[in-house]
Amino acid sequence: MKSPNKLLFMFLMISSTCMVASSTNWLMTWMGLEINMLGYIPLMFSKEDSSESEAAVKYLVPQSLGSTIFIASAITSAHFNNLQILMLIAMCLKLGAAPLHLWFPPVMASLQLTPAFILLTWQKIAPLLAINSFNPLLMKSTMIIAMISALWGGIGGLNQTDIRSLLTYSSISHTGWMLASLSSNNMIFIAYLITYILINSSIYTFLTKEHTKSHKQLFFSKEPSKFFVLAITILSLGGLPPLTGFIMKLLVIMFTSAKTIIIFGLIVGALVSLYYLPILNLLNTTKIQQNTLTKTQMVSKQTIFFLLSQILPLTLILFFF
Template identity: 40%
Template sequence: MFINSSKILFTMMMMLGTLITVTSNSWLGAWMGLEINLLSFIPLMSDNNNFKATEASLKYFLTQALASTVLLFSVILLMLKNNLNSEIMESFSSMILLSSLLLKSGAAPFHFWFPNLMEGMTWMNSLLLMTWQKIAPLMLISYLDQKNLLMVSVILSVIMGAIGGLNQTSLRKLMAFSSINHLGWMMSILNVNESIWLTYFMFYSFLSFVLTFMFNIFKLYQLNQLFNWITQNKMMKFTFFINFLSLGGLPPFLGFFPKWLIIQQLTFCNQYFLMVILMMSTLITLFFYLRICFSAFMLNYYENSWFNLFQHNKIEMNLFLILTFISIFGLIFSSVFYFML
């Protein structure tokens, strides 16, 4: 990704835009930060040698520009509420404001652009879109008091994220629907406990990085590429698919820890209905992750004699094994550390 100085510049500007949004004390300042972030991320996406990347950058610009326009419009309505002196107007404008932020983050029912956009991007850009680009909208959503619309979006996000990934053969679309599902989990705890959603976000970012790091090394984009991949080293294949199960939130692995915290907090708040929906959607995501793992482990595929695992950088492979070790045994250390605090 960092092939020249311009990429480094745009990456720094993208991070600066997010930090401006997060630290801003006015909606206008937050909007300016979002625009800096948007205009810095588009050059990172576009590639003259790849028409899909150029198309994806155009889609992203149009979607985010629409969301920014609606955001600015709703902010102006909020500023006019003192003159209008109407509670209905304030509720209406904050609802529009929340809708624009949901569109920016890719949450359901405004998720239509997200999977198609991911399909035309590189793995490193996809990782940025799934993780860093969600920080600013989620922080702004946490400032709003629109619990009804937010709960509707949470339920739709976890359901659409779970059902959407069932029949996918593209790994990027699979990760996109998984991201929508995890976004629903993060938004469910947004107005209850800020530290928990930040913890969930950090764990999700780490697990997404482990998977996309490996996808990027081996240039894996379709599901059938996983099946005859690393057929010589079965242990390597096993450790790789463990990360899928950890991302899905299977209990022995690290991905279960943030879900455990959210379930515990929702139980304290007596939100049992929401908790049941979240857990049922996670079972569906685990179903298609397990289906991928069973297909890769159980079915017999041709083993290419010319394929060599060690044609790739050994440093990258060792880094992946270290990250996978954290993913497998991280729950033990995290839970011990959590209960010591």
């Protein structure tokens, strides 16, 4: 596929997300979601092999089913208010939230890094914005789905050795936290989403340069500074204090209106994620050659800036409080 076509489909994705954010009725929201789906599917084809075609079909079927359920429930909800719960189920299916996430890991496993990164980050924005515009009475059901997603994302990543699978189940866990942030403040939701996108972008930038697939190959880099940056990024993604990921989760816990049992489930899911992500770092730390670590090398300014960006939010909070 040539570059102008990719730019056109990227424009469709961005404009459709803006359409969902600015829509005032369910028809415009549905149209934005459909354009978003149609703009992303051509971007899934990088090498144009059979695995990408299979991933496109696995992505198209649940997305079309979710769109059909959404528009049907939106039409009938004018007469039957109880059917609005189907709109939430449809959006959770498009979002890949547990327990409606069964299509998400197979699609991620068959994609290249760039479309996989778009699926993890940008494709979550439109369904989350649609859920944010629902009736506030549906937030109770949303919080239950948020707790299930956080727990399932943490447990599902325990026995995974593929990097993409680890990031997939971590994304399911973060989806639960994003749904929980919808019941607090819109600024917290936006800050959490931006932080999640930035952390994932740094990880995928490293994976693209190193061409790694298994976690055993993840930290075999000739530059120790790259290893430490990647290790801190993964720990920040898991929510280890005092990194940025922990600060965002702490803000969600402080300002969310969810019940205590929901918050407890979110914390347990985050703790399970913190079980296997640090172990992933420690196992690969011992495999780095000793002579590589003993060499004195200059740390780049980009590395120092990145490390400060991961720790700076904690210092700001301590300064104001």
